[in-house]
Amino acid sequence: MKVDLSGQVAIITGGSRGIGNGIAVALAENGAACIITGRNTERLKKAEKALQAIQPACKGVALNVEARGEVDALAKEIYETFGRIDILVNNAGITDDQLLLRMKEDQWDRVMETNLKGTFNCTRASIKYMLKKRSGRVINISSVIGLMGNPGQANYAASKAGIIGFTKAVAREFARKQITVNAIAPGYIVTDMTEKMEEKARKGIISLIPLARLGSIEDVANAALFLSSEAASYITGHVLNVSGGLYI
Numbered sequence: 001m002k003v004d005l006s007g008q009v010a011i012i013t014g015g016s017r018g019i020g021n022g023i024a025v026a027l028a029e030n031g032a033a034c035i036i037t038g039r040n041t042e043r044l045k046k047a048e049k050a051l052q053a054i055q056p057a058c059k060g061v062a063l064n065v066e067a068r069g070e071v072d073a074l075a076k077e078i079y080e081t082f083g084r085i086d087i088l089v090n091n092a093g094i095t096d097d098q099l100l101l102r103m104k105e106d107q108w109d110r111v112m113e114t115n116l117k118g119t120f121n122c123t124r125a126s127i128k129y130m131l132k133k134r135s136g137r138v139i140n141i142s143s144v145i146g147l148m149g150n151p152g153q154a155n156y157a158a159s160k161a162g163i164i165g166f167t168k169a170v171a172r173e174f175a176r177k178q179i180t181v182n183a184i185a186p187g188y189i190v191t192d193m194t195e196k197m198e199e200k201a202r203k204g205i206i207s208l209i210p211l212a213r214l215g216s217i218e219d220v221a222n223a224a225l226f227l228s229s230e231a232a233s234y235i236t237g238h239v240l241n242v243s244g245g246l247y248i
């Protein structure tokens, strides 16, 4: 499959590391100017430099996706600078695991604010600029946990299931404008988020995955690249499961 994103502008939240960074690299390698965001400015600068070596127009911008004003201002600035926003990847996300009866209100709120409200904030801010061109791609990073649940992750599962409902509603709302909205539901992918896992737990998880390995960042980046491409122009409201068969 040949993908040509040259001239296109992509925003990837949480693009400073992990899956978001892998997606930014894949989009930049195929010509897109990628604007990556994150809260840690040092990490962001490093990632920006590496991306600029691939596509000089790439940029790293500090942003907390929970802060609606900051998100609106950034989308406006990107539109004023580049004259377009073609692709938005809502990837920024956190976990804060706890069994339900011990889960503090703050743990629930934080995960919902970053994962679900962050996705709402960034989509609302960017899609209005996609409307001007009557084309665009929104890709929301959900999780298989949002489809199948997991003990100790009620907050995370609810936020990721919420992203799927959000994806389907927004897909229906903007399809007439030729803006597609899809979700990717990764399984267990090797990143900082899953690095914390103990060896025994890791082996236990691999034993449940039909393809018998954890996923790589590239596995998810390839799916995002496909959904960003012309080849996926007739796909909207879909949840693409990248889990090695963990969820079928």
Ligand code: NDP
Residues within 6 Å of the ligand: 013, 014, 015, 016, 017, 018, 019, 020, 037, 038, 039, 040, 041, 043, 063, 064, 065, 066, 091, 092, 093, 094, 114, 118, 141, 142, 143, 144, 185, 186, 187, 188, 189, 190, 191, 192, 193, 194
């Ligand atoms: P990482 O923890 O490695 O990276 C998370 C990224 O999100 C970082 O760039 C972080 O930057 C950014 N981020 C976190 N909170 C905020 C915030 N409030 N505002 C802006 N940026 C923020 O995560 P992964 O790469 O593992 O995961 C990426 C996405 O994929 C997440 O949505 C996750 O839920 C999802 N996912 C991951 C799976 C996995 O196995 N790894 C499986 C299924 C889904 P900084 O810290 O600088 O803010």
